[in-house]
Amino acid sequence: MTAPAKTAPPAAPGVPRTGGGERGRRPAFAVTLVALGALLLVSVTAGMAIGSVHVPPGQVWGIVTHALGADWSEPVWSRARETIVLDVRAPRVLLGAVTGAGLAVVGTAMQALVRNPLAEPYLLGVSSGASLGAVAVIVFGVSLLGPVSLSVAAFAGSLLTLLLVYSTARAGGRITSVRLVLSGVAVGAVLTAVVDLLLLTSDGGNEARAVLAWTLGGLGGVQWGTLWLPAAALLAGIAVLLVQARALNLLLTGEEAATTMGLDVARFRARMFVLLSLVTGVLVAAAGPIGFVGLMLPHIVRLFVGGDHRRVLPAAALAGAVFLVWADIAARTVMAPMEIPVGVLTALCGGPFFLWLMRRDARRDTDRGVG
Known part of the structure; x- marks a missing residue:
């Protein structure tokens, strides 16, 4: 007697199922990773070369290899160009790469945890708390820790x-994802109101402009000494999520199915949620609340590698x-010499994508007969 055929579990809304049929329709995963890696190398090179002072790509890598001690030849570039590449553009580009990778990875995991394709890294209100901390430093002029006071x-x-979100979401010793998300939305709204109140009662217009610039996100002003923390948070977050990729895949089948397969869902x-919120907090502290990266990129990546988180997570990063x-290159060059906050450009890309995603899911629900 033959065993009954196994049917594939239902996927989460907006997330493709991870069946074997995807392999024939999508390029090999290794090819996708190599292509993305090469594109990232080109992007980093462009980020260090493009600006008010153009530096040829070959000279960019000459400066970098010389600084790393891999090139002992006599420099053919000026000291000013070396300073621009190493001290101004390189840390900024690396922070952009780290922040973009981190937000995309956190967004991927958030969408699996709440089984909602519209979930993103700021779901639990941590960006509002970070904004309040930064605004307090700007408005009250606190500088106890010097240049890192705002980030701290x-x-x-x-x-x-x-901590506040978790304490308000806990009831009867248990925390459900629904209460957690609702608590995050409510706490975030209250903290946003406090930020607005601080701005309205502030005397100077300079503080308001500084707050607006920070809340829109930006990569300027980063230094090598502050880059290690977001990089460490990214590496730790990716490592833990890759180890837990199977559990994230189980969540896509639904809570009951995941429980029967041995996962303690709660x-x-x-x-x-704690891990993702901490990683998000570090990234927001370093670059400000840059929106829509964690919403868009997971969906785009799934079109090429499928829904298996063992593939989605590194590709999304x-x-x-x-x-x-x-996005940062465009922010520096589109309206030069004025710089646009990078969060404005990501919002211009992410807003239409968000509307398209909602319309797509609405059409799917209509086709399935869901009210």
Whole structure:
């Protein structure tokens, strides 16, 4: 007697199922990773070459290899160009790559955890807490920690917000994902109102402009000494998520199916929400709340590699890095010499994508007869 054929579990809304039939319709995963890696290398080179002072790509890598000690030849570039590449553009480009990769990875995991294609990294309100911390530093002129005061205050605000969200979402010793998300939305709205109140009661217009620039996100002013923290948060987050990729795949089948397969859904979600919120807090503290990266890139990547998180996570990290590096290049050059906050450009891309995603899901629900 033959065993009954196994049927593929239903996928989450907006997330493709991870069946074997995808392999024949999509390019090999290794080819996709190599292509994204090469594109990231080109993007980083362009980010260090393009600007008010153009530096040829060959000279860019000559400066970099010379600084790393791999090139002992006599420099043929000026000291000013070396300073522009190494001290101004290189840390900025690397922060863009790290932030873009981190937001894309966090967005991918968030969409799996809540089984909602519209989920994004700021779902639990950590960006509002980070904004409040940064705004408090700007408005009140706090500088106890020198140039890193704003970043430290932003991270502290995101961490306190996370604790507040979890304490308000806990009921009867348990935390459900629905209560957690609702608590994050409510706390985020309150903190946003406090930020607006601080701006309205502030005396100077310079503070308002500084707050607006920060809340729109930007990569300027980063230094090598502050780059290690977001990079470490990204690496730790990706490592943990890759280890938990199978559990994320199980969540796509639904809570009941995941439970029958041995996953403690409530505990797993709570741990992942804490991890993702901490990574998001670090990234927001470093670059400000840059929106829509974590919403768009996971969906785009799934079109090429499918829904298996063992493939989606590394591909999303590379794609997010490429996207934000080029967004920052556009922010620096489109209206030069004035610089556009990079969050404005990501919103201009992400807003239409968000509307398209909602219309697509609405059409799918209509086709399935869902009210």
